Amino acid sequence: MSTGYKITESDGLYFLTFQIVGCVDLFTRKVYRDIVIESFKYCHKNKGFELYAYVIMSNHIHLLARSQTGDLSGIIRDFKNHTSKNFLEVLNDTIESRRDWMRMVFEYHGRFKNKQTFQIWTHENHAELVYSQKFIEQKIEYIHNNPVRAGIVENPEDYLYSSARNYADLDSVIEIFKAEILWKTI
Numbered sequence: 001m002s003t004g005y006k007i008t009e010s011d012g013l014y015f016l017t018f019q020i021v022g023c024v025d026l027f028t029r030k031v032y033r034d035i036v037i038e039s040f041k042y043c044h045k046n047k048g049f050e051l052y053a054y055v056i057m058s059n060h061i062h063l064l065a066r067s068q069t070g071d072l073s074g075i076i077r078d079f080k081n082h083t084s085k086n087f088l089e090v091l092n093d094t095i096e097s098r099r100d101w102m103r104m105v106f107e108y109h110g111r112f113k114n115k116q117t118f119q120i121w122t123h124e125n126h127a128e129l130v131y132s133q134k135f136i137e138q139k140i141e142y143i144h145n146n147p148v149r150a151g152i153v154e155n156p157e158d159y160l161y162s163s164a165r166n167y168a169d170l171d172s173v174i175e176i177f178k179a180e181i182l183w184k185t186i
Contacts, residue, residue, distance in 0.1 A: 005124065005125070005126045005127050005128060006127055007072050007073045007076075007125070007127045007129075008129065009129055010067070010070035010071065010072065011066065011067070011070045012066060012072075012129050012130070013052070013064065013065070013066045013129070013130040013136070014064070014065060014066065014072060014127045014128060014129055014130060015062070015063075015064055015126075015127075015128040015130055015139040015143075016062070016063050016064075016065060016076070016125045016126065016127050016128075017060055017061070017062050017063075017124075017125065017126040018060060018061045018063075018076075018080070018121055018122075018125060019059065019060040019121065019122045019124070020059045020060065020120060020121065020122070021105065021106065021109040021119050021120060021121065021122055022105040022106075022108070022109060023059050024059060024102055024105055024106075025058040025059050026058075026059060026087065026102070026120075027056050027057065027058050027059065027061075027161075028058050029096075031090050031094070032087055032090065033056050033161050035083055035086045035087060035090070036056055036061065036083060037056075037161070037173050037174050039079055039082055039083050039086075040054070040079075040174055041174060042082075043075050043078070043079055047067070047069065047071075047074075047075050047078070048067055048068030048069040048071075048075075049065060049067060049068075049075050049079075050065060050066045050067070050068060050177050051063060051064075051065050051163070051174070051176045051177065052064040052065060052066075052136075052140070052163075052176060052177050052178070052179050053139070053140045053143045053144070053163045053167075053176065053179070054143065054162065054163050054174075054176070055143045055144065055146045055147065055159070055161065055162040055163070055164075056161040056162070057146055057147070057150065058150075062142070062143045062146060063143070064130065064136070064139055064140060064143065064179070076125055080120075080121045083120070083121075084118070084119075084120040084121060087120050088106075088118060088120070091103065103118070106118040106119060106120055133180075136179050137179075140163075140167070140179060143162070143163070143164075144156035144157075144162060144163070144164035144167070146162075147159040147162060156168075157170055160173060161173065163176050166178060
């Protein structure tokens with residue numbers, strides 16, 4: 001079902017949300033978060049992906065991104081396909097206490113697609129075109145404060161899997177393109 005949140009401007013900056021089907025808390029495990037980070041790095045190096053802000057929460061990711069090549073939709077499609085395959089490989093090859101349950105959820109959601117056994121990501125990306133400096137600042141603040149609102153950390157920059165660390169000039173797991181904003185801790 002379409003929500004109207006679509007990528008309409010090929011070179012635009014977008015606020016995006018990627019969710020795991022069934023609200024599975026996949027990213028409570030470091031190995032899955034690291035797959036996302038490595039995939040972001042690959043997309044930047046090989047596909048012209050520009051990441052301005054991100055946070056990896058337990059079952060979803062928020063990001064502010066654009067494509068240098070004008071193919072953000074294609075980058076997202078490839079990112080989701082690649083990470084899904086890697087998530088399933090890890091799920092099958094490691095000791096995962098939730099393996100059977102997770103496979104059941106992913107298989108259940110996959111049965112609604114032709115020629116697909118498993119589905120990890122929801123189809124929606126909740127793409128919102130960023131149209132002003134104020135909107136950029138609002139979205140970056142929203143992204144960075146997600147772990148604070150969830151009670152995971154006290155300050156946004158304390159969360160390792162967030163670009164809040166980049167904006168606070170701390171060590172980070174990935175380099176980003178910094179938007180021109182003033183950093184502040186709430």
